Structures are given as C-alpha cells and as structure tokens.
Amino acid sequence: MSLVAGRGPLSPEPAGWYSSPVPPGVVFVEPHPRRIQAVRAGQVVLDTERALMVHRPYQFLSYVFPADEVGDLPGEPEPEAPGHVHVPWDAVDEWYEEGRKLVYYPPNPYHRVDCRPTSRRLRVEVAGTTLVDTTDTVIVFETALEPVLYVAPSHVRTDLLRRGELTTYCNYKGASTYWTAVIGDIVVENVAWSYPDALPESAVISGYFAFDPAKADVIAELPTPGGVADRGGDS
Numbered sequence: 001m002s003l004v005a006g007r008g009p010l011s012p013e014p015a016g017w018y019s020s021p022v023p024p025g026v027v028f029v030e031p032h033p034r035r036i037q038a039v040r041a042g043q044v045v046l047d048t049e050r051a052l053m054v055h056r057p058y059q060f061l062s063y064v065f066p067a068d069e070v071g072d073l074p075g076e077p078e079p080e081a082p083g084h085v086h087v088p089w090d091a092v093d094e095w096y097e098e099g100r101k102l103v104y105y106p107p108n109p110y111h112r113v114d115c116r117p118t119s120r121r122l123r124v125e126v127a128g129t130t131l132v133d134t135t136d137t138v139i140v141f142e143t144a145l146e147p148v149l150y151v152a153p154s155h156v157r158t159d160l161l162r163r164g165e166l167t168t169y170c171n172y173k174g175a176s177t178y179w180t181a182v183i184g185d186i187v188v189e190n191v192a193w194s195y196p197d198a199l200p201e202s203a204v205i206s207g208y209f210a211f212d213p214a215k216a217d218v219i220a221e222l223p224t225p226g227g228v229a230d231r232g233g234d235s
Helices: 200-205
Strands: 028-031 036-040 043-048 052-055 062-066 084-086 094-097 100-102 113-118 122-126 129-134 137-142 148-151 161-170 174-183 186-194 209-211 217-220
Touching: 043 062, 113 200, 122 186, 129 209, 137 200, 161 186
Parallel strands: none
Antiparallel strands: 028 052, 036 043, 036 094, 052 062, 062 084, 094 100, 113 137, 122 129, 122 217, 137 148, 148 209, 161 174, 174 186, 186 209
C-alpha cells in the first residue's frame, strides 16, 4: 500500500512534492509478472503470471486478472484495466505469490523495510514506571510510514508485561504478538508489540519490542521530515 497510503507519493498527504500537480484520486495500474496462485478446497483454481497490480487511493492494494483466466471465480471488472477483473480476496482459501502464502492483501513491490542498529534513545514509561531506557535500539524505516524504534527484550521490563490476545499480520514483518503492561492495579492493554519470528527481510527485529506512543509516555529520538531529530517530549 506504499504508493497510496501513509505518506506515499499517491496518498492524500505525500511526504514529498511534484513539479506539477497530480490529479486527486489518480489510479496507477502496472504489470505484475510474478506467479500468483489461488487455492480453493485444496485445488489450484488460478495460476497466472499475467496479473496486474492496482494502486488506488483509500483502498487496499489489489491484483486484477485477465477475465479469461479466472474460470468460475467471481470477478468484478476493473474500469482502469479493460479485460481484467478483481477476484475477492475471500473467494478462495489461500493466495500465494511466488510460493509465499499471503495474508489480507498482496505485498507491494515498492514497499521496503530497513532495520538498522542505532544509538537512538528510547525511553518508555507507564504509570510513572520506566519500562525502557536505552540507546541500544534498532530503527525500522518502512516505506510511507513513520520510523519506529525497536528494542531487545534484555532492555525491557518484561516482568511488567503480559502477552495479550491481539495478534496481527504484516506481509513484510510477519505475525505480531501484542503485550499488556501491568503496573500494580493499572493495566494498559496492547502497549507494545513484537514479531517473535519475523520474516527474513525483517529478521533483525525478531523478538524485539516496539511501544505505542498513544498508550505510554514515549520519548524516542526519531528523525523528523525536516531532518532534525525529535529528542524529547511525551507522546
């Protein structure tokens, strides 16, 4: 979703600017010659290298397929790609791209995750108790998203955290686990998250913690759009 979401170049609030205005709501369609397979009831019902990828503002990234390849799968015509149709994600049991099982949406070829060890400071407090205070961090730059600091469990008061029920999935980092802070009688749910077994491109942060500044007092030394690091201030 990098082109149309967050601060992507086709999003409503791009991080940069163009020499000439881009029409609002512009849709970008491109060939996507990776092998896409759909499985239903244990059978491959779609297998193609002729998919197109549609980047449309305010919508999830999607594949469209030549109408003559979808067989009896339901399909909705794509007006920006004549002769191609959308197949609903839940019309099949499993989707694969070049052998990797996908969850929720296609991975974006423009999406990149860079995990860099750094000495940027991260301090996290909940109910006046410090959970993290270290400069031994990893900064994660993820296309069209704000950077995030992750920290090894050895720098976290994990004795004050309990595994929560919430889990999510990212096609670039893998399955996440969320954590609840318990400070005496104070309970703050989903204050942190981690990727116990991050995907190969994000393996550096496997098991590391990141914290939600909306649920904790976070001081994170992060770069700002103007290029000056934010070195303080509670979130």
